[in-house]
Amino acid sequence: MLRRPAMQVLRQFVRHESESTSSLILERSLNRIQLLVRVGQDPVIRQAEGKNPVTIFSLATNEMWRSGESESIQTSGATGDISQKTTWHRISVFRPGLRDVAYQYVKKGIRIYVEGKIDYGEYMDKNNVRRQATTIIADNIIFLSDHGKEE
Template identity: 75%
Template sequence: MLCRVSAHLFRQLARKQSTDASLILERSINRVQLLGRVGQDPVMRQVEGRNPVTIFSVATNEMWRSGEGESMSTGDVSQKTTWHRISVFKPGLRDVAYQYVKKGSRILVEGKLDYGEYVDKNNVRRQATTIIADNIVFLSDNVRDRS
């Protein structure tokens, strides 16, 4: 009992001190897992003064059944495909992705979600959502290689 009261008092004191500090550090999570097919062969780009990056796209599909009776055997099947831009900055993974990721391959990408802005060739400001990959799992051979 005394131990529990002491722990509670310590937590309150720590919370009070952390709110007084100008910088509050707390844990958060930004994790993404995508399982899908590669939409284009990767390209490697390098902006002057920065490390190169390998970029490709992955398609994920969501399917659902709608209509009367919404049972498994009746109703219309609908599908939505979502395209995701993948950027690989990690030096070893970046090179492996550039060499072995191929259009049509089935892969699992793990990473974090990143939002940014850029100015296109017409000087229009655009927003971009990107998955910054830190792991890629190759799940199958290229679709074109199947016979």
């Protein structure tokens, strides 16, 4: 696989205005997220009137740390308590082929890799209160296990 040097890739996304020009230069931006996770909820398909259907499911990521003298989890003989934080992510799949595959094969407990972008939005709940929502819009899903949690 041929890889471009990092600086060459960055030049595609970041453009600097030169001293001699005062014209507006549009910059490319990057909104990417990668999650290696376990599925927390079976997918559902939703469709708003007049809009394309979307497959929605949740994923959990875990962060672990050790408090005390050594903060590394892997250190043998380390003292301190191990703490864990679980963060839940809402995944939406709009792409027609991927949406159908996700609905059919994503199941609670399996491990998957998801690539996508973060989307922030607002909606009105049942009580007419404005709420904020953060969603991962999936562009790619790779299945890492074909069954629930290994025993």
